[in-house]
Amino acid sequence: MEEKSLDVLTSGSDESAIDIRRNTGPETGIEKNLAEVLADVMCVERVPIEGHFFDDLGANSLTMAHFCARVRKRADLPSASMKDIYRHPTIRSLATGLANAAPVEPSVPVPTEVVTPVGPVRYALCGTLQFLLFLGYSFLAGLVADRGYAWVSAGSGVIDIYLRSFVFGGIGFVGLCTFPIAAKWLLIGRWKSREFPVWGLTYLRFWTVKVLIHANPMIFFVGNPLYVLYLRALGARIGKGVTILSRNVPACPDLLTVGAGTVIRKDSFFLCYRAHAGRIQTGRVTLGRDVFIGEKTVLDIDTSMGDGAQLGHTSTLYSGQAVPGGQRWHGSPAQLTQHDYLRIGPAACGTLRRAGFGLITVLQLLFLYVPLAVGGAYMLVTLVPELHNRLGPGTVELGSPDLYIDALVLSLLLYFGFVVVGLAVIFAVPRLLNLAVRPDKVYPLYGFHYSTHRAIGRMTNIKFFTWLFGDSSYIVHYLRGIGYDLSRVEQTGSNFGTEVQHETPFLCSVGSGTMVADGLSIINADYSSTSFRVSRASIGSYNFLGNNIAYPSGARTGENCLLATKVMVPLEGEVREGVGLLGSPCFEIPRSVERDSRFDHLRTGDELRRNLAAKNHYNIRSMVFFLLVRWLHFFVLTMLGLVSTELYDSYGHVLIAAFLVFSLGFTAVYFVLVERGIAAFRPLRPQVCSIYDPYFFWHERLWKVPDTYLNIFNGTPFKNVIWRMLGVRIGSKVFDDGCYVTERTLTTIGNDCTLNAGSKIQCHSQEDGTFKSDRSTLDAGCTIGVGAHVHYGVTMGTGAVLAPDSFLMKGEEVPQHARWGGNPATEMREAPNQPEALTRKG
Numbered sequence: 001m002e003e004k005s006l007d008v009l010t011s012g013s014d015e016s017a018i019d020i021r022r023n024t025g026p027e028t029g030i031e032k033n034l035a036e037v038l039a040d041v042m043c044v045e046r047v048p049i050e051g052h053f054f055d056d057l058g059a060n061s062l063t064m065a066h067f068c069a070r071v072r073k074r075a076d077l078p079s080a081s082m083k084d085i086y087r088h089p090t091i092r093s094l095a096t097g098l099a100n101a102a103p104v105e106p107s108v109p110v111p112t113e114v115v116t117p118v119g120p121v122r123y124a125l126c127g128t129l130q131f132l133l134f135l136g137y138s139f140l141a142g143l144v145a146d147r148g149y150a151w152v153s154a155g156s157g158v159i160d161i162y163l164r165s166f167v168f169g170g171i172g173f174v175g176l177c178t179f180p181i182a183a184k185w186l187l188i189g190r191w192k193s194r195e196f197p198v199w200g201l202t203y204l205r206f207w208t209v210k211v212l213i214h215a216n217p218m219i220f221f222v223g224n225p226l227y228v229l230y231l232r233a234l235g236a237r238i239g240k241g242v243t244i245l246s247r248n249v250p251a252c253p254d255l256l257t258v259g260a261g262t263v264i265r266k267d268s269f270f271l272c273y274r275a276h277a278g279r280i281q282t283g284r285v286t287l288g289r290d291v292f293i294g295e296k297t298v299l300d301i302d303t304s305m306g307d308g309a310q311l312g313h314t315s316t317l318y319s320g321q322a323v324p325g326g327q328r329w330h331g332s333p334a335q336l337t338q339h340d341y342l343r344i345g346p347a348a349c350g351t352l353r354r355a356g357f358g359l360i361t362v363l364q365l366l367f368l369y370v371p372l373a374v375g376g377a378y379m380l381v382t383l384v385p386e387l388h389n390r391l392g393p394g395t396v397e398l399g400s401p402d403l404y405i406d407a408l409v410l411s412l413l414l415y416f417g418f419v420v421v422g423l424a425v426i427f428a429v430p431r432l433l434n435l436a437v438r439p440d441k442v443y444p445l446y447g448f449h450y451s452t453h454r455a456i457g458r459m460t461n462i463k464f465f466t467w468l469f470g471d472s473s474y475i476v477h478y479l480r481g482i483g484y485d486l487s488r489v490e491q492t493g494s495n496f497g498t499e500v501q502h503e504t505p506f507l508c509s510v511g512s513g514t515m516v517a518d519g520l521s522i523i524n525a526d527y528s529s530t531s532f533r534v535s536r537a538s539i540g541s542y543n544f545l546g547n548n549i550a551y552p553s554g555a556r557t558g559e560n561c562l563l564a565t566k567v568m569v570p571l572e573g574e575v576r577e578g579v580g581l582l583g584s585p586c587f588e589i590p591r592s593v594e595r596d597s598r599f600d601h602l603r604t605g606d607e608l609r610r611n612l613a614a615k616n617h618y619n620i621r622s623m624v625f626f627l628l629v630r631w632l633h634f635f636v637l638t639m640l641g642l643v644s645t646e647l648y649d650s651y652g653h654v655l656i657a658a659f660l661v662f663s664l665g666f667t668a669v670y671f672v673l674v675e676r677g678i679a680a681f682r683p684l685r686p687q688v689c690s691i692y693d694p695y696f697f698w699h700e701r702l703w704k705v706p707d708t709y710l711n712i713f714n715g716t717p718f719k720n721v722i723w724r725m726l727g728v729r730i731g732s733k734v735f736d737d738g739c740y741v742t743e744r745t746l747t748t749i750g751n752d753c754t755l756n757a758g759s760k761i762q763c764h765s766q767e768d769g770t771f772k773s774d775r776s777t778l779d780a781g782c783t784i785g786v787g788a789h790v791h792y793g794v795t796m797g798t799g800a801v802l803a804p805d806s807f808l809m810k811g812e813e814v815p816q817h818a819r820w821g822g823n824p825a826t827e828m829r830e831a832p833n834q835p836e837a838l839t840r841k842g
Contacts, residue, residue: 030095033077038091041067049091054590061589062772062793065811072815072827081826082809086582086589114799115278115752115781118199118733126199127717133208135661142656148172152375165375170366172374173217180212181233190235191254191272193302195281198735198754206273206280207715210251222247223454224361225354225446231256239289240351241529243445246270248758252282259289259307261529263342267521267550269786270299274319274804275737275754276783288325292342295523296550298332298758298787298805310341313523313550314568314584316787316805318821330568332584332805332823339572343554347444347531357446403646407639414638415631422462427481430456434483434506442533450532453504453525460505468627470498470518471700472619473612485509487541492603493615494691494766496520498703504534511541511559517766519548526553540577544768548760548789557581562591562767566789566807566823583807584823592768599690603769611692618697626704633670637663667709672725675705675744683727683745686774696771699764703742714738714757723749731780739784743773746792750780756804758787765792765810772810779816803828 031049039047041063053059059067064085071080078098088097148168155161187205196202218230223245228238236253239260246264250256252272264270270293273282283301287293291305294313303317306325311317316332323329330337436452443449460482469475475496476489483505489495490513497518502508503525510516516539524537537553539545546565555569562580563569570576570586580589602611640662644655651658678701689695713719719736726744731751739755741747743763749755761784764773774793778784782796785804796802796814803821814820821828 030077030099031091033074034071034095035091037070037074037077038067041070047091049095051090053085053089055089061809062811065793065809066813069811069813072813079827082812082824083583083587083826086587115754116197117752118197118278120732123199123717123733126204129204130207130716131718135657138657138660139653141660142653144172144175145656146653148374149378153378158379161375161379162371165371165378166366169370169374173365173370177216177218177230180209180216181230183212184209184234191252191282193255193283195279197279198275199733203280206251210715213249213251213253219247219249221361225358226361229358241349241354243527243529245527250285255282255284255301257284257286259287259291261290262287262293263291263527263529264293265295265297265313265523265527267295268293268297268299269758269804271757271786272301274301274786275735275756276801277781277799278735278752278754283319290529294330294341294550295521295552296548296787298785300786300804312337312339312341312568312571313552314566314823316584316803316823318803330585332568332807333803333821335585337585341571342528344442344526344528344531344533346528347442349444349446349530353444353446357450403642404639407635407642410642411631411635411638415634419627423465423481426459426462426465430459430482430505434504437504437534439507440533440535442531444531445527445529453532453534456504456506457502461501463499466496466500467498467704467706468623470496470500471703472623473616474619474623475500479505479508483508487512491612492691492769493612493619494700507534507536507553509536509538511539511543513542514539514544515766515768516545517547517565520545521550523550523552546765547762560591562589564589565762565765565791568823582824599692599769602690602692611690614694615692615697618694619700622697622701622704625701626706629674630706633667636666636670664709664712668713668722671706671709672722675702675707675726678702678705679727679745684743684773686746688770688772691766691769691771693771699771699773710740711738743792746773746775748775748777750778750782750798752781753778754783756784756786756788759784759789761790763792774810785821 035047035049039045042057042059047057051057053064061082065082068080068082068085071077080094080098084094084097088094152161152164152168155164188209213234216230218227221227221230223243227244228242231250231253232238234253236250236256236258238258239262241261242258244264245266246268247266248269248271250270250272255272256270270285272285273280281301285299285301286304288305288307288309290308292310293299294311294315296314297311298316300317300319302319303321305311305323308326309323310328311323311334312328312330314332315330315334317323318333321334323334328337328339328341329335330339433452433456437449465478466475469478471494473491473493476486476491479496479500480486485508487510492515494515496516499518500516500520502522507524508522522537525532525534535553537551537555539551540557540559540561542560543557543563545551545563546567548566549563549569551569552571554571556571556573556575557563557569558575558577560578561576564580564582566584567581567586568584570581576588578591580591581587582589601607640659644659647655687695710719710722713722715737720730720734723730723736723741723744728741728744729748731749731753733751734749734753734755736755738757739759739761741761746763747761761776763776764771772792776790776792776794778796779798779800781799783801784790785802785806787805788802788808789806790802790808791810793811794808797816797818799817800814801819802808802814802825803819805823806821806825807823808814808820808825812825819828820826
């Protein structure tokens with residue numbers, strides 16, 4: 001295991017400053033031992049027992065994380081966590097707090113399952129069969145497209161082509177929707193709570209059905225009553241009047257029960273399965289009537305909520321947890337609260353309204369969108385002679401320069417036309433639509449106002465533009481253009497990251513001097529099962545928001561706050577100002593520490609103007625570079641498409657299947673080479689620098705390399721191959737069901753690790769104007785739960801488990817075979833709930 005870069009991230013303690021402070025001397029054995037450990041970590045001779053860790057001693061959270069790890073290794077000391085550090089920020093108060101806590105039993109790790117190694121033959125066979133299934137699906141899609149295109153092209157006149165496109169497109173759409181449903185019932189039947197190993201034949205059937213369910217076009221109907229019908233067809237037991245806004249589809253829908261009138265907000269996980277120690281465990285998720293599930297929540301298997309229960313945003317139910325009827329819970333893991341998260345009254349929205357909305361959606365799809373998608377391009381080429389002469393089959397020889405010229409012109413027009421026209425549309429159309437939706441007014445679901453509200457959200461949340469402008473000064477102008485109220489902006493060059501989303505941009509206010517990292521979701525719409533309402537969400541001035549934060553309207557935070565990664569933003573209590581907030585539920589921490597302000601002089605006066613100008617120039621070059629990188633990718637695919645058109649008469653559906661397979665492989669290799677080329681094929685090194693350091697400009701460029709293609713390889717051995725190509729030091733037979741790694745070459749993942757959907761390994765942190773990065777290591781056999789977040793400088797020992805939706809803070813060291821969970825994560829000494837799946841192994 002590679003040694004941590006402590007000299008990079010924790011050096012520089014001011015020993016003389018510590019020595020001159022009053023040192024009363026340890027008075028108890030615990031105080032003396034704790035003081036010795038902290039002095040050793042900070043590389044000083046001694047520390048005062050009444051000195052504040054952050055204000056007086058100048059320590060930061062990474063330093064204290066290493067202190068906690070050292071304390072946990074001492075048999076003569078009680079275990080300490082980062083939450084203890086923040087609650088008791090001196091040696092004396094910490095010793096008292098730990099002594100007054102419940103008696104500590106001997107540190108015996110909670111029993112965890114050991115991963116059963118998988119043989120290379122079974123692993124390779126599974127990957128081979130997955131590839132063959134993809135080939136078969138591509139061949140079938142090519143065959144259907146070939147027959148349909150031939151029939152549509154035989155039409156004469158616009159009306160005939162439209163009618164043929166309507167018929168073929170309608171049949172094709174219905175087929176795409178029903179094929180996954182039929183495959184699920186044929187390959188699986190009805191899911192039951194059980195357990196089976198990954199990479200086996202049972203897993204292959206599970207993966208096939210899961211991929212088909214996620215690829216179903218019905219996913220675009222999330223928030224529509226049609227989506228509920230789709231889940232019912234897959235076997236889910238869902239009552240009347242249920243509203244589901246999350247795109248995370250349950251892979252084992254037979255195990256999902258949702259009572260009438262329940263609301264499930266976006267970005268929630270209720271998958272009805274999890275991967276654990278190299279095995280898939282399926283289990284029930286049961287929700288009663290009129291249940292409310294907040295945004296960015298995780299419901300583990302074998303969880304339940306009674307009638308009228310609520311689960312707040314950024315919260316988790318661990319396996320075995322059950323919320324009694326009528327109670328409100330929040331936190332990770334969830335605990336009782338008195339706050340009412342259902343903040344909107346009902347409206348008139350009956351079965352007839354829902355059915356009518358679904359019917360209108362189907363009619364729009366079949367009579368407008370599908371015919372345009374199927375026959376629109378053909379009609380355009382046929383009706384415009386110039387296009388037909390240039391792009392029609394048989395018009396250009398394969399070796400002719402005209403082929404490349406046509407591909408060049410077509411790709412330039414389509415790609416940059418999308419950029420220009422797209423910006424014009426999203427700056428203008430949503431503003432017109434917004435005139436129909438009034439703030440703080442309750443509207444019924446599934447009507448004109450609901451459709452308008454959803455259209456605004458879809459148009460203004462296009463990820464391409466936040467990707468393009470994010471992490472630069474120009475994201476401010478873009479967000480203003482789509483409707484954000486950004487007050488008097490103090491440009492930093494990093495005001496917002498590349499991932500910002502909202503319900504409506506016209507009710508988002510962000511104060512002056514505030515900086516936001518990636519993953520911000522502004523919740524400025526409230527939903528019940530029958531109604532919705534939009535209201536303003538305001539983020540105060542001079543805040544810093546970490547990663548993956550759901551920020552609701554009515555949040556009780558004001559000016560000069562630090563909102564840590566994955567924090568649950570409070571909706572009750574006094575307005576917090578001048579403090580930091582960490583955890584779910586949140587608690588106060590220092591807003592900043594002295595060491596984190598070392599680069600503040602670069603953020604004012606002439607220094608800021610020079611640094612900002614340099615960053616802007618670099619960011620412009622990065623934006624132009626990546627526009628060209630993505631255009632070149634599109635140009636190659638366009639050229640291949642034209643080649644396929646020329647050869648279509650000879651090879652037909654085989655050529656279509658080959659194009660799909662080659663496009664996927666080319667996309668992966670192309671963007672891998674782009675990323676490694678930017679890094680000159682060298683690994684990253686741990687850093688502490690200003691956001692105005694040229695290194696940080698370059699590091700931001702790495703974040704812009706497109707990588708959404710990675711999701712296609714989830715759950716396959718090919719994901720590990722791509723991670724290895726990207727520079728991750730990854731072992732053999734790792735099961736990756738949808739983990740995201742930000743700094744690839746700073747990450748080490750051991751053999752047989754299990755990485756769940758929605759998890760993230762982030763080897764960096766930006767705190768105000770300071771950027772920090774370090775290595776993170778997962779030893780063999782580790783499990784990272786659904787939606788869990790691993791920060792930088794972390795080590796997880798062999799066989800360690802991180803529970804779902806946990807936040808493992810920077811610098812933490814998880815012992816071998818330990819089980820940690822929570823936000824922030826700490827050791828979970830109680831025996832974990834044994835899922836029902838363990839009684840039915842297969």
